[in-house]
Amino acid sequence: MAVWVYAEVTLDGPTPGSLELLAKARELGEAEAVALGPGATAAAPELGNHGATTVYASDDAVYADYLAQPAAHSLGRLVQEHHPDLILFPSTYGARDVAGRLQAKLGTTLMANAVDILSADAARTRIAGGTILVDVTLEGPAPRSIIVSPKVFTAAPTGGTAKVVTVAFEIPAGCLRARRTERHDEAASGPSLEEARVVVSGGRGLQDAANVGLLQQLADAIGGAAVGATRAIVDAGWISYSHQVGQTGKTVKPEVYLAVGISGALQHLVGMSGSKFVIAINRDADAPILRVADLGVVGDALVVVPALIDELAKRRA
Amino acid sequence: MNVVVLVKSVVDPSGQPRLGPDFLMERSGEGTLDPGDEFAVEAALQLTTDGGTVTAISMGPEGAAPALRRALAMGANGAVLVCDPALRGADTLVTARVLAAAARQAGFDLVLAGVESADGYTGTLPMAIAELLDVPSATFARKVEVREGIVRIERQTETGYEVVECELPAVATVTAGATEPRYPTLKGIMASRSKPLEQRTAADLGLDAAAITPTQRVQAATPEPAKSGGVVIEAGEDTAARIADALADAGVI
Numbered sequence: 001m002a003v004w005v006y007a008e009v010t011l012d013g014p015t016p017g018s019l020e021l022l023a024k025a026r027e028l029g030e031a032e033a034v035a036l037g038p039g040a041t042a043a044a045p046e047l048g049n050h051g052a053t054t055v056y057a058s059d060d061a062v063y064a065d066y067l068a069q070p071a072a073h074s075l076g077r078l079v080q081e082h083h084p085d086l087i088l089f090p091s092t093y094g095a096r097d098v099a100g101r102l103q104a105k106l107g108t109t110l111m112a113n114a115v116d117i118l119s120a121d122a123a124r125t126r127i128a129g130g131t132i133l134v135d136v137t138l139e140g141p142a143p144r145s146i147i148v149s150p151k152v153f154t155a156a157p158t159g160g161t162a163k164v165v166t167v168a169f170e171i172p173a174g175c176l177r178a179r180r181t182e183r184h185d186e187a188a189s190g191p192s193l194e195e196a197r198v199v200v201s202g203g204r205g206l207q208d209a210a211n212v213g214l215l216q217q218l219a220d221a222i223g224g225a226a227v228g229a230t231r232a233i234v235d236a237g238w239i240s241y242s243h244q245v246g247q248t249g250k251t252v253k254p255e256v257y258l259a260v261g262i263s264g265a266l267q268h269l270v271g272m273s274g275s276k277f278v279i280a281i282n283r284d285a286d287a288p289i290l291r292v293a294d295l296g297v298v299g300d301a302l303v304v305v306p307a308l309i310d311e312l313a314k315r316r317a
Numbered sequence: 318m319n320v321v322v323l324v325k326s327v328v329d330p331s332g333q334p335r336l337g338p339d340f341l342m343e344r345s346g347e348g349t350l351d352p353g354d355e356f357a358v359e360a361a362l363q364l365t366t367d368g369g370t371v372t373a374i375s376m377g378p379e380g381a382a383p384a385l386r387r388a389l390a391m392g393a394n395g396a397v398l399v400c401d402p403a404l405r406g407a408d409t410l411v412t413a414r415v416l417a418a419a420a421r422q423a424g425f426d427l428v429l430a431g432v433e434s435a436d437g438y439t440g441t442l443p444m445a446i447a448e449l450l451d452v453p454s455a456t457f458a459r460k461v462e463v464r465e466g467i468v469r470i471e472r473q474t475e476t477g478y479e480v481v482e483c484e485l486p487a488v489a490t491v492t493a494g495a496t497e498p499r500y501p502t503l504k505g506i507m508a509s510r511s512k513p514l515e516q517r518t519a520a521d522l523g524l525d526a527a528a529i530t531p532t533q534r535v536q537a538a539t540p541e542p543a544k545s546g547g548v549v550i551e552a553g554e555d556t557a558a559r560i561a562d563a564l565a566d567a568g569v570i
Contacts, residue, residue, distance in 0.1 A: 067455055067481060068444060093474065097456055100444030103410055109532035110409055112439035122536070127437075132336065133539045140410075140532035147441070177453035178487070182480035198569045222570055235493045241459075241473055247438050248457075248492065250475075256567045267435070277567050279560055281552075290549050295563050299552020304560075311557035312570065 001029030001120055002084040004143070005052065006075065006095055009035045009043040016194075017090035019050045019155035021148055024117055025088055026051035026158070033162070034078060036071050037063035041164060048162030050155060058167035062176070068094070069175035072101035077169050079106065079143060085120050089147045091251075099145050109138045110145040115152045120144065126270075150194070150251045151274065186242050190219065193226045193245065199254045201228030201245055201272070205261015205282055205301045209238040214305050215260060221312040228252065230268050246271035261301035264289030281305070318369035318463060318485075320361040321420045323430040323443070324354040324388055326381035340535035341406050342436065344377065350384040353431035355391070355498035357491045360461050361429050362392045362499070370394040372423045376404060376415050382514060389509035390501035397423060401518040401529075408531040413445035415529070418522035421450065427468060428488040432457055440490075447488035454488040455481045459495050 003025040007018035014035070025031035033052040035043055040057040047055050056078055062070050075098060079087075087102075089095040091113070103110040116124040121138045123146050138144040193199060200219045206212060212233070219225035228245040229238070245252055246268040257275035262268060264280075264287055272278070273292065280293035281301045290296035297304055326348030328335075335343040350358075361371045373388035375381050376399040385396035399415050407415070420428050428450070433440035440456075447454035459478065460471035463485065470481045473492055501509075519529050550559065564570045 067453070069453065072448065093457055096440055097444045097454070100409075100413075100441030101448040103441065104413055104445040104448035107410065110441055110445075111533060112409075112441055126541070127336075133541055134336075134340070134535050135537040137534045137536050138532065139534065147439075174451065178455050178481050178483040180479050181482050183474075184477045184479065185474075186477040198564075222564060225569075231493060241478075242476060248432055256564060256569050270438075277563070278547075279563055285549070290547075292547070293549065294547050295560065296547060296549035297552050297556055297560070298549060299556065304552050304556055307557040308560050311561045312564075315561060315565075315570070 001086065002082070003029045003031055004084040004087045005031065005033045006087060006089045006098060007033040007035045007043070007047055008090060008092060008095055009037060009039040011039040013039070013046050014043045015090065015092070016155060017092065017150055018047070020151065020153040021088040021090060022047065022050040022052055023156050024153040028086065028117060028120070032056070032084070034075055036060070036074060036167065044162050044164045048160050049157045051158045051160055052162045053160070054165055055162045056165050056167050062171055065180055066176050067178040067180065068097035068101055069177065070171045071098045072105060073171060073175045074167055074169045075102055076105045078167065084143045087143045087145045088117070089145065091147050091149050096147055099147050103145060107141065108143060108145060109140050110147070111136055111138060112147040114146045114148045117146060117148070151253050186240055191224055191226045193228055193243070193250045193252050196224060196226035197255045198222050198225035198258065199228045199245070199252050199272070199275070200225050200258045200260065201230065201262060202233060202260045203230040203262035204232050205263070206233065207261070207302065209236070211302060212238050217309055218258070218260070218305055221309045230262055230265070259289050259293070260305055262289050263287045264292065318365060318426045319424055320365055320369065320371050321423055321425040321428045322354070322357050322361045322371060322373045322388065322393065323416055323420070323428065323446070324358065324373050324375045324384055325351040325434045326375060326377045326384035327351045327434065327436045336535070336538050340538055345380060347380045347383050348377070350387040351431060351435050353433065353435055353493065356493055356495050357429040357431050358388050358391050358393060359496040359498040360491045363496065364427070364461065364463055372397065374416060374419045374423060375399070376407070376412055385514055386509055387501065389512045389514065390506045391499055392505060395512060396514045397517060398514065399517045399519070399522065403519055403526070403529055406531050407529065408533040409439055409442055409445060411529045411531050413442055413449060414524060415519065415522060416442070417446045417449035418524060419517065420446065422522060426485045427463065429461070430488070430490050432490045432492050443488055443490045450486070450488065452486045452488055453483040455483070456490045457492050458489045459492050461489055461491065461495065
């Protein structure tokens with residue numbers, strides 16, 4: 001069985017999510033990767049090292065300059081030439097768009113938010129904020145496409161090497177329409193949410209934008225912790241979107257997740273339910289977050305957090 | 318400019334779907350407008366203040382009508398509900414075909430939708446629809462502007478934002494940060510009662526049985542056990558010490 005991974009690459013190499021998918025792909029069958037955009041060829045050895053036997057690669061800037069359409073076009077052409085059985089996509093904004101377009105182009109099935117792949121035609125997902133596991137059978141013509149949630153598989157190098165096949169399809173003018181004209185990257189401060197061992201996240205219970213600074217102070221007091229946020233306070237403009245944890249934000253799986261003044265809307269819970277140990281501070285004893293907490297504190301975050309910062313400073317001294 | 322807004326009726330807007338005995342999502346009863354779609358409706362209304370129409374389109378059972386009524390009460394000019402028993406259990410491919418056909422029938426310069434639904438959150442549907450309509454698209458728009466036939470979108474990215482431009486017609490999905498959805502006024506609610514809410518079947522849209530056969534089936538559903546061993550305490554004198562101990566036990570301090 002040929003299992004393809006739609007690998008996302010940057011000039012620094014393949015994204016961690018792409019390597020996670022290769023680990024599963026090679027377990028299911030013959031793993032191959034498709035990498036489109038600047039950095040693709042240079043990323044091929046690392047994709048090979050994670051189990052891809054072939055990398056279909058193009059370094060063409062067209063894939064970075066235009067949204068989704070050129071990538072979906074070339075991926076569709078590759079599918080028609082090579083007939084993979086299954087295509088795995090990472091759960092990112094870019095890959096999700098390509099998967100949606102590919103589905104319509106080929107008339108094939110597409111499943112999102114998978115947390116496991118059971119076979120060539122079955123996968124598992126979670127619904128209802130992670131409370132129900134659902135097994136889904138995928139039917140219709142191949143390939144079946146599956147968008148996999150981040151961090152459900154673990155990347156592991158194999159020491160393998162990949163054959164590189166250069167992709168050089170002509171991109172039709174109809175695909176060169178939605179053009180990126182500017183990019184603005186917010187300077188990342190502190191450790192990344194996805195990699196930090198501790199995440200300190202805040203919600204509406206912080207009461208005011210002025211109190212958001214408490215999150216960073218607590219993160220610093222713990223040491224090496226990243227700051228997260230709910231969609232509610234991101235939408236309110238208290239903190240930038242890059243901190244958002246949840247369905248439309250980042251998925252985190254830290255050793256400890258500290259939820260400060262977060263009620264626990266499902267949109268948030270799906271982004272942090274993989275945390276090993278959850279500490280939640282909330283004034284409302286009925287808040288859903290307390291049901292998923294290992295240690296729940298019913299109290300005012302604005303009182304508990306400063307006391308905790310003092311306590312940590314005392315222990316450090 | 319004519320804007321089509323794709324909306325979904327959700328039974329529980331907090332996103333807690335229930336499955337029926339046939340493993341299909343329980344969608345009986347009256348639904349409400351998915352909160353994520355309100356941002357798209359608002360963006361559509363703002364883009365047509367100087368002229369044009371907003372048509373809200375949904376696929377769902379009879380109970381989806383209140384969601385469309387809400388869009389009408391907010392200010393949409395018309396609504397279309399694709400309602401057909403044959404569409405029960407539709408997957409993303411079938412839904413994309415239905416909504417693309419309905420949008421084409423209504424006529425559009427721009428199709429807007431929420432980023433993803435509150436209950437299913439697949440987030441791929443608008444792109445599949447854009448492909449079927451053969452138009453350019455952008456997801457995660459936090460700002461949508463249209464000037465002289467060009468749509469300019471500020472698109473949220475994992476590391477900041479980017480600006481995307483394309484010619485109309487186009488498809489865009491709108492994030493929660495884009496707008497502050499208006500609350501329907503009493504006048505708006507009264508006016509909505511006389512606005513057209515048309516129903517269509519799959520056949521009305523020219524879709525045959527093959528086009529609406531789903532390619533996914535749920536085989537099993539298992540509740541995940543609730544977390545056991547969690548403790549909940551009232552905040553008090555020793556709370557900070559308890560939390561610090563927990564952090565120490567986890568080996569992170």
